[in-house]
Amino acid sequence: MNIDDAAVAFSDGNLVVLSVVLGLIMLGIALDTAPSDFAVVRRAPKAMVLALGAQLLLLPAVTLGLTLALDLQASIALGLILVACCPPGNVSQVLTYRAGGNVALSVSFTAVANAVYVFTMPLSIAFWGGLHPTARDILAEVSLDPAKMFTEIALVIGVPFAVGLTVRARWPRVAARLQKPVRWFSLVALVGLIVAALAGNYQIFVTYISMVLLAVFCHEVVALGTGYLTGRLGGLGPREVKAMTFETGIRNAGLGLGLVFTFFDGIGGMAVVAGWWGIWDILAGLALATVWARRTRSRTSEVVA
Template structure:
């Protein structure tokens, strides 16, 4: 078991490296990776199950004790990023499929990577975990209808099918994970050290598949796509922080909101794009998976070396490995 734990840590620690290597291979030799596309929704379901295994009812306690903070986190998440995605697509004149992919990426809930970045940045980790959990639970309704409203003029959208897919891919696996956490906590505690590595492997496989499916188009669109994603992520991080400060949040809380806004569940956006849109619409989310961890870790490290509101965060604070 110790060997597996060390291997899992190695896999998770070098996630960006695996994404870059496998994506490069998939770009030049796409054939072996294309068949994975048919199974992306299942792979993402396993990833969301893993997320559910790390969640408990305690994660929702702040909804009752600090409802205003949680509301702001959810409200800003689903207000800022869809509009930023829509604005970036219009500003750069992206073709309809890529534009829709940008909006879908923005309308997705925050990703679990935001919790890790918040911890490193000495932000309010409890707030980050709660906001991520609520964002994920609300995704079937909010992601579906926000995306439909903003992207409906770009491409045809089957709202009912999209909502059902998000329920199946996100809500059901997450709920199953939470239930298992409640019923067999000792088993889940053991699995928690390995589950993140499984999620990383599946995410890398998903991204490689997207690159393979779009290898021909990616060669001509790489630059504009990269610019769009950088604009999207940078604007999200900046607006997330200053939105928090504007409504009176402390720097510690605002750091949490920053990553809740700027880091997205790009895997979900990839799966939905491949299932309901042109495969090219999955490219923004695939690129974002790499970029948001690079930008997020740089910002988190910078903040982590600075005091929060004039007081250094406790040195012994810990966070669950998968959160």
């Protein structure tokens, strides 16, 4: 059973729709981003350095170690590395709010990180994927072109992000009206597309999901744990640690899925990993946020009593 030889079908039309939805996600993030959110680099440089370090360096490095420890097939390993190199997802802010974390800091983290990832993501995938003993063969076969991937990422997330920032700066009332509808519509549409992609390739999904479930579960734990430990060891407060946890643990796996079909011909392990990650990280994040929210309410009740 070699998932590396399987290919997930995804039509050109669906790929265009996926790109539009991903663009709307970035537009929604930008519409909720004020210029002052980027000032966190100056106001709270320690937190921002920790956040970027956890996402750009620690998470891919730990992910590489996890793929080696689990002895995963090449395409599954590269799928996890690809997700680890993706920018944070906008759901992180919702989860931070639900958990009682620092939402303002989460918004700033997401804004700065997405701007940085436009430039770093292609290089990160090539670098970390190239370190894996078998995944590097896939990169060699597809002749990954970082410049071409940069162009794709810039069009999908960079341009919509810039448009959203412009609208927010010039027409804040319009941005305020559009932000929530755009964000929630794009999120629901993304989940729908991922479910449709998995359902349309039902046989491949059923055949290989058992191989992917454990890997994605462990990777999600590692991602959330990396953010949490970075915040705690970095001396951040409890609310800031929650923001750091979700900012690191929630990745834009939808973008990863789009890149899998655009640059890797929908290779089985990568596609199933990115697709399942896009659903599972929301479920896992909601579970953790709910636990934190209940603990916060419990402690508040004890203090009041």
